[in-house]
Amino acid sequence: MQTVANVMDMEIEVPAGDQAVALGAAMFAATAAGVHASMAEAQRVMSSGTERVYRPDPEQAKRYDELYARYLRLGAFVQRELTPGM
Numbered sequence: 001m002q003t004v005a006n007v008m009d010m011e012i013e014v015p016a017g018d019q020a021v022a023l024g025a026a027m028f029a030a031t032a033a034g035v036h037a038s039m040a041e042a043q044r045v046m047s048s049g050t051e052r053v054y055r056p057d058p059e060q061a062k063r064y065d066e067l068y069a070r071y072l073r074l075g076a077f078v079q080r081e082l083t084p085g086m
Contacts, residue, residue, distance in 0.1 A: 001052075006060040017048040 005012045017023065027042040036042035 001054045002057075005054040005056045007064045009056050009061040009065070011056070012054040013050045014052045014054070015048055016051040020048070023048060 001012050001014060015023075023046065027036075027039060027046050030036050030046065031039050031042045036045065
């Protein structure tokens with residue numbers, strides 16, 4: 001998860017409990033049924049809390065940004081070289 005936080009350059013919160021997907025579905029259902037006025041309210045009331053938070057390492061996040069920029073340049077180069085008439 002630390003790598004994901006670094007690549008996305010954002011905090012990743014890992015929910016407590018092992019049924020986060022089912023809980024999310026229940027939140028949507030409760031909101032659709034009118035039990036809660038909004039998803040934000042359903043999350044506030046029904047959330048199981050956060051087990052752990054992964055925060056991005058600024059140096060690693062910058063490195064991934066640089067690598068992504070290189071990847072885009074490589075993709076553009078390959079497309080130019082392999083596309084007839086460009």
